Amino acid sequence: MSLFETIVVALWAMLPAYVPNNAAVLAGGGRPIDGGRTWGDRRLLGDGKTWRGTAVGVAAGAALAVALSALAPAASAAVGVDFPTFPAAVAVALPAGAMAGDIAASFLKRRTGRERGAAFPGLDQLDFVVFSLLFAFVAAPAWFGAVFTLPVLAVVVVATPLLHVGTNAVAYALGLKNEPW
Template identity: 45%
Template sequence: MVIALWLMLPAYIPSPCAALFGGGRPIDGGRTMADGNRILGDGKTIRGFVAGSLCGIILGMMLFWMGDIQVFGINLPSFGDSVFSAFLVTASLAVGSLFGDMAMSFVKRRIGKKRGAPLPGVDQLDFVAGAWLITIITSPAWFFSNFTSSVALAVIIITPLLHITTNIIGYLLGVKKEPW
């Protein structure tokens, strides 16, 4: 579980940072599709995407530069064997997580769900799917050597719990309009 949390930190941090630092011009520019619904909606902004991505990348690079770390006697894996590979991995996790979230926003608009409407299970794992997909494309050897089946299963189990907890905190702080 510790390794799962460690490896996902660059993917976990972009969404709350996008909510915290976002706002402004929506990525879809306010455009709608033929179905009359917005492409993504006002919740996906350029500033949020950039800020969230940068926060995830910066955190990932800080974790890389910390070097060999042990927590509870567990050696935590590195995000790469060079600055370039670590940047590629952390950028893939961070940007991929936001793309996964945006992809699900697109799907939710197509099925008639309004901004903030819950889609249990999917809302909690869409960003994981995006982060993993982009990282598999850019750094397959790193991904498969670190996200073993037990680590991947731990991510799938703990992520919904973390997601719900952080959303409630964001709601209480006034950063989010809904507690889910």
């Protein structure tokens, strides 16, 4: 696989994990997952992690995976790259993992004394990647091994922080986020 093909496959395969957090921001609000509970003197997660945002994020990522699977044959023919399709379990696992990673990062931020929206370099950019890949591996190990080869994983780990910072800066500029990270 050429470098171009590796990059394109990596981004295609991760799109269902890239979309959920952005969809959650747009649809956020509602009842917090932690119900306002605390651990010691800090909230478990905070008001930014809601049931509605999580559900919408997972649904948006799964819908995108279904759409990408439908588009894969035509896109493959047009671009000359063998785009993967997403089994149903993976279509849900990638976005669910992304949301779980974001929730886990929120928990870690609260435990380390960071407030909602505070930066946590590294964790902010890769939390959802680690969990989405783990969920996808558990859901469909053979599919995962065929799609997420070592070169594809390397592209994901390098490209994701760059994409994350860029998309968050755009969301901040548009007034959709309160901080640019």
